[in-house]
Amino acid sequence: MVVTVDPEKFALAAVIGWPIMHSRSPLMHNFWMKQLGISGRYLPIAIKPGKVVDALRALPGLGFSGCNVTIPHKMVAKDSVDDVDDAADKMGAISCVVVREDSSLFGTNNDWIGFLRNLEYSLPKFVLKDRYVTVMGAGGAARAVCYGLIKSQVKKITVVNQTLNKSKLLQRLYGDIICVRSWENRNAALEGSSLIVNATSLGMVGMRDHDIPIEAIDQNAVVYDIVYTPSETNLIRRASVNGNPTCTGLGMLLHQGPVAWKHWFGIEPLVTNELYDLVRRNLEAEYGPGKTIV
Ligand code: NAP
Secondary structure, eight states: OOOOOOSSSSSEEEEEEEEEOOSHHHHHHHHHHHHOOOOEEEEEEEOTTHHHHHHHHHHHHHTTTTTEOOOOOOOHHTTTEEEEEEEHHHOOOOOOOEEOSSSSSEEEOOHHHOOOOHHHHHHTTOOOOOOOOEEEOSHHHHHHHHHHHHHHHSSEEEEEEEEEEEHHHHHHHHHTTTEEEEGGGGTGGGGTOOOEESSSSTTTSSSSSSOOOGGSSOTTTTEEEEOOSSSSHHHHHHHHHHTTOOOEEEHHHHHHHHHHHHHHHHHHOOOOOOHHHHHHHHHHHHHHTOHHHH
């Protein structure tokens, strides 16, 4: 790989959030800095709510090429930058800020790209066009997932969420390609789907697990769980045992990295098995292989 980062410049990027020290982004980005022999650092910066504008406006003067934005700042940050792209505009949230040559700030949302790239990388033969998809959840991540699915020309997306009004909000945002089913009918919504995405927080460490009847779904249906704490959720494990192809949230997280690098440093590092294992082991050291409350 040809590295084009300015050798005179100490490459700087960050992730801002509150809290932030749980973030695995520094591990991933600093792995690439070292691997590519780049002089620089990716820092976790804890920014309290109310301080987002100050933090973002300080980036150019401090020599940062940009930053990632995580909970709870994604929406405020979108309104604090100078320009955003179509994806960020539609989602009302950004996950990445880029400092431009003239010190202005550009905001974009890479969650949907990470979601798609991970699917392409994990299951290269799976084609999304004209597929029926079920998305469980209607929060910020589901919004990004649906954006990516629509970009990929799926036929229909059935959204099931505990709070029905949030599903209806997604339908208003994206139109009739979204079909809304109630949470109570979630199992029926899985029938005929080629791809089932968990974009709820269910299955996360400390949360109860998903109750999807894996045995009853089509064995060819891809099960994609975007939760990455633990790195392998109970849902993914059950789907694998059932013989379904699977995709993990950890992969989605890692595949957002190269997109940000392209914006900040003009290069796209690779998501390798070595990087995947490094972050997986690090997550397992803290959360175990899957300490969910079933
Ligand atoms: P969010 O905006 O807070 O949305 C949370 C979603 O989970 C909502 O749909 C919510 O339903 C649902 N939910 C929460 N508790 C539930 C319960 N007990 N039963 C059923 N549904 C429940 O959060 P988010 O940003 O969308 O994130 C959701 C998950 O995705 C998190 O685990 C996050 O870490 C993960 N994520 C992963 C990536 C990645 O790169 N892999 C990126 C972004 C997010 P209601 O609307 O009814 O509350």
